[in-house]
Amino acid sequence: MPAIEDAAARTAPPSGLRERKKRRTRDTLIRSALELFDRKGYERTTVDEIAEAAEVSQRTFFRYFANKEEVALAMQTSVDALFLSTLRSRPPAEAPLAALRGAVLATWEGAGEVVESVVPLALYMRTYRMVESTPQLLAARLRALSEMEERLAREIALREGLDPGADPRPHVLVAAFGGVMRVTARIWGERGEDGLEDLRLLTVAYLDQLGPALAGNWRA
Amino acid sequence: MPAIEDAAARTAPPSGLRERKKRRTRDTLIRSALELFDRKGYERTTVDEIAEAAEVSQRTFFRYFANKEEVALAMQTSVDALFLSTLRSRPPAEAPLAALRGAVLATWEGAGEVVESVVPLALYMRTYRMVESTPQLLAARLRALSEMEERLAREIALREGLDPGADPRPHVLVAAFGGVMRVTARIWGERGEDGLEDLRLLTVAYLDQLGPALAGNWRA
DNA sequence: GGCCAATTGGCAGGCACTGACATAATCTCC
DNA sequence: GGAGATTATGTCAGTGCCTGCCAATTGGCC
Structure with missing residues (x-):
């Protein structure tokens, strides 16, 4: 159930009844989970409750998701996959940082559709914030991002x-970029704004500060 | 048991017998845990085994550490605290990035002592690598680093x-810096080198690539 | 309809972690 | 140096996450 398979399953047309049913079960599990998390909080929601809401056994839940965190992060994982494929389709002439920056913004354009096919966008945004404020989820999310950075x-x-393996620049650039993305996510989460547009603006503003921030002396 | 208290408890002279005994129990728990992790692996070591090795009850273990991850990361938490205080004592004239860079290198000078007072340095280095290769620990570590970045x-x-709250540059700089630190930690972990000196060299080399990596066009 | 493979459910059990209460060890003050 | 307050520790019972195992069900295919 790694992200790659998810993306493939989501892209490929569902062949048979079996595949379609699996996809439906998975989506139902995600929707049930996110709604419960939103209503009762992550820690106070048990896997049994999620399974019951989705009308499957607890055992089946764990066949779709390795653990409780994974279902909470499922949609973000999808968006991550979308981001990666968006980056791949960027014009090769673009400079590295420009390509990353362009890919983020483009991803958020198309992310709405991907998300809405499973859960309401507003619920997704609340989940996004929940991840930032739940230690266990934040940890899992940061780990996922770290793997993402490797791929990027x-x-x-x-x-x-x-x-x-030889040139450090790809790793360094992506690390700096990823760092800024996480800061914006956190700060956006701390503020009360729900809108995706606010997140976009914040991201652009912060990315543009990368150069100045690294400049030797700010007081000059 | 947050990092701040630890640092205080470690700096302040142990007042009474009670405090000294607590410190000893804590250190014994860490040592027992790290040795077991090193020998059997993190996941295959149970908290009961750690408690037994340290000759306390399981319940007592959880009074010293909130969870199994915390004891695994305890030494790194101490080094983090050392890093923060080292940064504070940097000459105010230094530019931000230079101060961070100087503080890391200085910290690794003094870290040996802090570590050795609890566990052998070689064991600590192996633990460091174990964290990088154990998903659950890596996640917890990344979260701790994220909090660290906020303080930095x-x-x-x-x-x-x-x-x-108003100027993004501190956050952006620290995010980029933290990103590079994580990359070097990961790459160092992937390679086979045990030495702290290798880690130093790698860090310096990568930090120096921050500017070039952000430059518009690498192919120019 | 009937065989094969994949999916699911149910159950038992391990392990991390917590609350509650009793016991034992230090500390304080006289 | 002892009584009483404070704090650390042990024991026990219980919850929740997660896994292995086997039986039952379901969809794919001839």
Whole structure:
């Protein structure tokens, strides 16, 4: 059930009845879980409750998701996959940082559809914030992002025709980029704004500060 | 048991017998845990085994550490605290990034002592690598680093006389810096080198790539 | 309809973690 | 140096996450 398979399953047309049913079960589990989390909080929701709401056994839940965290992060995982494929389709002439920046913004354009096919967008946004404020979920999310960065670095190295094992720049760039993305996510979560548009603006503003922030002396 | 208290307890001279005994129990728990983790692996070590090795009840273990992850990361938490205080004692004239860079290197100078007072340095280094390769621990570690970054950003803002809520630069700088630190930790972990010196060299090399990596076009 | 493979449910059990209460060890003050 | 307050520890019972195992059900295919 890694992200790659999810993306494939979501992209490929559902072949038989079996596949379609699995997809439906999975989506139902996600929707049930996120609604319960939203209503009662993550920690006070048990896996049994999620399974019951989705009308499957607890055992089946764990066949779809390795653990409780995974279902909470399922939609973000989908968006991550979308981001990666968006990056791949960026014009090769773009500079690395520009490509990353462009890919984020483009992803958030199309993310709405992907999300809405499973859960209401508003619920997703509340989940996004819940992740930021729930220690266990934040930890899991950060780990997922760390794996994501590894993939991004490889992608950037590929674009630039570099060996990612030899040249540090892809890793360093992606690390800096990822760092900024996390800061904006956190700060956006702390503020009360629900809108995706606020998140976009914040991201752009912060990304544009990367250069100035690294400049030697701010007081000059 | 947050990092702040630990640092205080470790710095302040143990007042009474009670305090000394608590410190000893805590250190014994850490040592027992890290040795077991090193020998049998993190997941295959139970809290009961750790408690037994330290000759306390399981319940007592959980009075010293909120969870199994915490004891695994205890030493890194101490080093983090050392890093923060090292940063505070940096000359105010230093530019932000230079201060961070200087503080890391200085910290690793003094970290040996802090660590050795509880566990052998070699065991600590193996633990460091174990964290990188154990998903659950890595997640917890990344979360701790994220909190650390928040503190660092406040510290940088203080140095520069800025309002961290208004000026994005402290957060952005620290995020980029933290990103690079994580990349070096991961890459160092993937390679086979045990030495702290290798980690130092890698860190310096990667930090120096921050500027070039952000430059518009690498192929120019 | 009937065989094969995949999916699901039910159950038992391990392990992390918590609340409640009793016991034992330190501390304080006289 | 002992009584009483304070704090640390142990024991026990219980909850919830997660897994292995086997039986039952369901969809794919001839």
